[in-house]
Amino acid sequence: MEFKVIRLFVLFVATAKAQVNPEVCRYPLGMTGGQIQDEDISASSYWSESTAAKFGRQLLFHFYFSVSLCGQISLPERSSHCFYLFFFRLDIGGGDGAWCPDIMSEPHGLKEYLQVDLRSLHFITLVGTQGRHADGMGNEFAQRYRIKYSRDGSNWVSWQDRKGQQVIEGNRNAYDVVLKDLEPPIIARYVRFMPVTDHSMIVCMRVELYGCEWLDGLVSYNIPDGQQMIYRDLEVSFNDSVYDGASAEGLTKGLGQLTDGTWGLDDFLHSHIYGVWPGYDYVGWSNRTFPKGYVEMIFDFDHVRNFTSMKVHSSNMFSRGVRVFRQVTCFFRSDSEWEPGPVTFRPTPDRVSQRARFVTVTLGDRTAKTIKCRFHFNDVWMLFSEVAFQSGSAVYNTSIGPGKHPKNTLPVDDPTHKVDDSNTRILIGCLVAIIAILSAIIVIMLWRQVWQKMLEKASRRLLDDDLTARLAIQNRAFSFRHSSLSSDSGSTSNSTYERIYPLCADYQEPSRLIRKLPEFANSTENLKSSSLCTAATASGSDGAPHYAEADIISLQESSDSSITAVNMSPFTGTDPAMREFPREKLSFKEKLGEGQFGEVHLCEAEGMQDFLDEDLSTEEISKSPLLVAVKTLREDANKNARNDFLKEIRIMSRLRDPNIVRLLAVCVDTDLLWMITEYMENGDLNQFLCNLRLNEAPDEDKPEQEEEKGDSISYIKLISMAVQIASGMKYLASLNFVHRDLATRNCLVGKNYTIRIADFGMSRNLYKGDYYRIQGRAVLPIRWMSWESILLGKFTMASDVWAFGVTLWEILTLCKEQPYSQLSDEQVIENTGEFFRDKGKQVYLPKPPCCPDTVYNDLMLTCWRRNAKQRPSFQEMHAQLQESMSA
Template identity: 80%
Template sequence: MKLKIMEVKLIAFVLLQAVTVRSQVNPEMCRYPLGMTGGQIQDEDISASSHWSESTAARFGRLDFDNGDGDGAWCPDIMSEPDGLKEYLQVDLRSLHFITLVGTQGRHADGMGNEFAQRYRIKYSRDGSSWVGWHDRKGRQIIEGNSNAYDVVLKDLEPPIIARFVRFMPVTDHSMIVCMRVELYGCEWLDGLMSYSIPDGHQMIYRGLDVFFNDSVYDGASAERSELTKGLGQLTDGTWGLDDFLHSHSYNFWPGYDYVGWNNRSFPRGYVEMIFEFDHVRNFSSMKVHCNNMFSRGVRMFRQVTCYFRSGSEWEADPVTFRPAVDRVSQSARFITVPLGDRTASTIKCRFHFSDLWMLFSEVAFQSGSAVYNTSMAPRDDPTHKVDDSNTRILIGCLVAIIAILLAIIVIILWRQVWQKMLEKASRRMLDDELTARLAIQTRAFSFHHSSLSSESGSTSNSTYERIFPLCADYQEPSRLIRKLPEFSQSTERLGKLSKGNKAFAAGGSDGAPHYAEADIISLQESSDNSIYSITAVNMNFFAGTDSSMREFPRQKLTFKEKLGEGQFGEVHLCEAEGMQDFLGEDLSIEGNNESPLLVAVKTLREDANKNARNDFLKEIRIMSRLRDPNIVRLLAVCVDTDPLCMITEYMENGDLNQFLSHPMYFLCLSYTTLIGMAVQIASGMKYLSSLNFVHRDLATRNCLVGKKYTIKIADFGMSRNLYRGGYYRIQGRAVLPIRWMSWESILLGKFTMASDVWAFGVTLWEILTLCKEQPYSQLSDEQVIENTGEFFREQGKQVYLPKPPCCPDRIYKDLMLSCWRRNAKQRPSFQEIHAQLLESLA
């Protein structure tokens, strides 16, 4: 009951905070259509330089996803020269927005027309008067558009745009008429930051290597003494730097790219001064600054920051000063939260004092709420400054009404919680409490890593094995959604009783099949009658004793190169293993030069890990030591004689398949044959696991690793769940599941079998043939995904299947994919049949 009351208090607190406090944008989730397609953007907010006729006016320049009506579009009257760019379609978003993606489409008029923009540029403005031409991180301004009048072409904006006004400007050689329909994707820019002014970054020479810390995407002006003014750039692009500033999230950029940095010797006063200007007067609660702290290279986070505030023409006399705690141990980059004491201002000037030779920042964000004042704003210390009485009365009235509504909500929630507790006392949930989702440890990022700035300092991993496509989390908590389905909300008690008496069912599979990742064997929750529900599917007698070839590797021959990630109980490192080739037996030998150290991935268990974590770690070693297949990541050696416990595995230099396919450098050169060849390898690996009666339970492209020459290997190691950020989390002790990859019986009944792995393979094949451009069922919310599984159960023809990928032949989609998603698990093909069918398609 105390927990429920805490939940209610939390809801009330969040609602109250929502009235006054506005937090900054979350770039991972900031990909929503802003209203051209849905009509939220009104006709009067869409304008253009010219148009052919009334039927091709600006208001018709709305992208059309749904009905395919291609008659309307914006078409300029007279096209400009390629370098003139006088014609434009302009969208007014009414407020500042963080824009991450744009979509364009042509005009076909049901076969009567064929007009589209092959290339275009974008200009944007935050105030409507000063316009900036967008360019990517390599300085290119031209965006490749449409190749026909039908398809929608989506383009990620890297860097993203912060603007209110956006102009689409077609580029043409006059060989064809141009028409455009557009959509913008992003979210509201709640920071309210209009510009920052800073000294331009400096150049470091580190061991003969040129390291540049300039703000390469700044969209303002460069004034005298290398001052950057009236613009935004890398400090607001939603990407923060790695622990080692020589490396970058961005592919093929110079060392230091993710940071803006300064040398102490260039500032006689010992500090760097930054000025931040906002859209209106705000009440500031805090500022968050992402700093590098690699003191071994002369870089430390700032020693002190002093911030001044201005609401009118004069700076206030009393600044806010903050000194962060000195960290002489950890060299990890981190966010530092600077409390601003609810000060009111429209401009903030902060002086960051050096504590070493170099100071590097990669992101700055503010938490603030709108301040309510009369139009004649006076300085903070002016005794004549007053709040308008009428506004005060209105504000008090609104607050009283909000408090009354909150009290009513609290009463209703408390009543519902008590009532539900009485109804559910006789039957405990077992569906999601007995299921757990598992993560892969090696998910290499090839592109920019966006992360929520609202995360507290130190709460996230700085792994270079990260997810790049900013989608919603892959793993969800489905039980509350399942209970909305009448068939299952009334059968919870029956399933709960069954789970206590049926170990095979509690294990998630009617056949009691063992799992590929033994780390799934964990107790999740203790019920009120002290009985523990746990997953106990693997018969450890099957793995009695570690494989004889799995010998103790001398840990002094491991040389640390890079920390790849960090989990709750362990870390993963990239290491060089000296003499590994000679150490391995013939059945474990891998490609490499015997005279050179071998790159390996080393997973370590922290010495302070609890007993359960140690047992899981050792069980995982016992299982992996017995797996021998070309398409399964192999365990090479162990270090378990002393703490910390270590397991040494193959290092797959090209990272995970999801990142590999979605990166533009690779998917442009991948043929259909290559993609099917990847699927063949995954099917081969799964055929091997199924021959051992193993159930994987989390098959997806994120859990398949890529080596040389498009070699694919399945990996699903258990301990480092936090390495795949956003993919695995727990809510109040409940398990979370990859529901978009799971069969209906796995979600609704908790059954995991080889047939449910076949279902997941069908989704994985769909990912491969769509080049991982979107998440499965991206058009459906989590609630709708659960409801769709209910339609599979009811089998009334209302279930929704994943659509056929554009490059997928009918025989692969109809004969293979759809067969993997059959309702009757016994009618789904085996992995032997899938492997043979894919090989036949390549013949």
């Protein structure tokens, strides 16, 4: 009885928010723990009674306890929340038991299977498999397998990933448990594991399913086929690509993207998922093909339910002709006839914010097994990414008449669930003891962390005070001598980099490295290192500070007057990049990104031609508005942030190279601080190349203009882009600048394939997946970083060389996939440990198909040498790439 009360409480809480979060819905469903009964496990065949289906359970308990510092307790394999992860492994039996089919399946057939009946619909996000080692006497496991699933036991669907692959890589030995994310997840009651192997190998399997109960009860939805939008010559497809039903005339008897737990971004051209087409997250329709002015959807449920509301996630980017629906009318059916009196709902129109949002439609406690909703257009397009229903957990009384609603209905137990009430008190006592032990461990670890941070801050304060005192003495000495060169004073702000490995003897805190600049444009002496990627305004969209946020030393004036820090006065000189630009001549077009201290906007600037340098190419620039990027500082930014913003302006104004993005002008006449930089008309290099294909066999007799088609590019042009990036980095290296975030996303493309290096990538939601969060604070582009940058916190020109090798790999693969796409973020970090150990186990990026052996072996691999001193310089790589173009 106690267990039932707890279960009813959990169901009540879940009903209040019957919306699945795939990151949290990762609970073991009972193959290991025994909640799934033996009679619910079946198989097509088995060797003997000792290898029957009921032995297909994993024999190792795997407890995943994640205790969040944010006050949450969950059981995911991996979570994006801030938590400490404790992993316990308990062996409860020998290694004999496993399911072993009698007849092996064909290499491409699907005959043998192990079937699990979950007794109700579940949202399944993860599966685990294990082999049979029989205490060292056997070595049977499934190297590959497929999955089929069903919601009713008769219609079976083959699972496939978002790229259409059905085969899942399984085990490599008989001992380890291999967990595989189902992306997309599935909604099913019955699941079949189907090994794929040849006759030369015996297969045995133990399995576990992870997920949670599907509280919506939605069995299928019927909708029209998604349509295609042409936006600025870009094909945007709004089809339901993971729908598992029929698709003859519309989509029927299946589920898909509207129930996968993934919500679309504000900009429907972008996606949470790497490497998919524009519009992937949304299913959408145009009013031009619906003369009645509405789209009709039908939702079928597992049984009669009492519905309270429906939540629809919709895009509202009205600048592109997309709005939330104007009205929705829902009809209800409990048996064969639609009930009279539909429910009509009109959402409040929003003509200000273009953010995507959930619209909650009140259904008025209507009872039904099928719901038909008609969504009326409010603009040219209507886009949905998720639909969820809130209802009673179970309503089995179907005798209620049409239009009547049940009174005082409470959730009741599903009779198909079998609950063992024996030893309940013992189980609860064990759980309480485990929680108490975990709480004690957490308190001890937190206390140790607090104590270590106090000691670390004390030691840093001593070092900062010593550094400040030394710089102050030098400043007074230089001021006394009226020197033409002066030195900068240090910053004392805390580092934004979190160590993930023990402190090494040669560790250097990134924000403590003193970065210097030449004091005069014609001076080449007294160079000091700095970072191009400073920028509080280039922080991540989720509010975390930029991983390479630098404490730039105050620039000093070398005049007869006393030394002064950067202030408003330097912007009144003749340097065009420091001239004030009229704010009213800026027209904001699109927000590129948002950070902790500011935003980056794409704008058109009228009259910017008068602010350009003579060394800027202006023969192709007309009198029309110029496309620029504007970095803005928030009004509520503190004094330190304002000073850093002004220092960044001063630094960028000194950069003069055709392959480095140029600061054009500033707006600092009021408290609102803006800086205006170049922005190339073709956007960033990553998106530019991603939409192209390689022209593998260009006709040498054709003119160069005819060789490059609109959708293709040659190998020579790709190397030409790499040459320009190497040239820009060679210039930065000559000034001892360290970029820290070199990648194709941070390179802009202009006319005639002109490339200029920038630092906008971190601030864009599109590239959020390229950065990895460390301990909830710092975010790092670990797939582009050298091993010493990740493990030791060292950022040097040699680490930029490493990143250049990855960038060159991106270019030659046309940015079709993320570096190390087959590895998780944790595996990438583990791989850097292999580089440190240098035992020959480290994994390198593979050679791109179009890349010659000489470029891969003599250039790329040399960029990734363990010894930073053995890596080539940018000057050497620039010369080598130029030579490869002429070869």
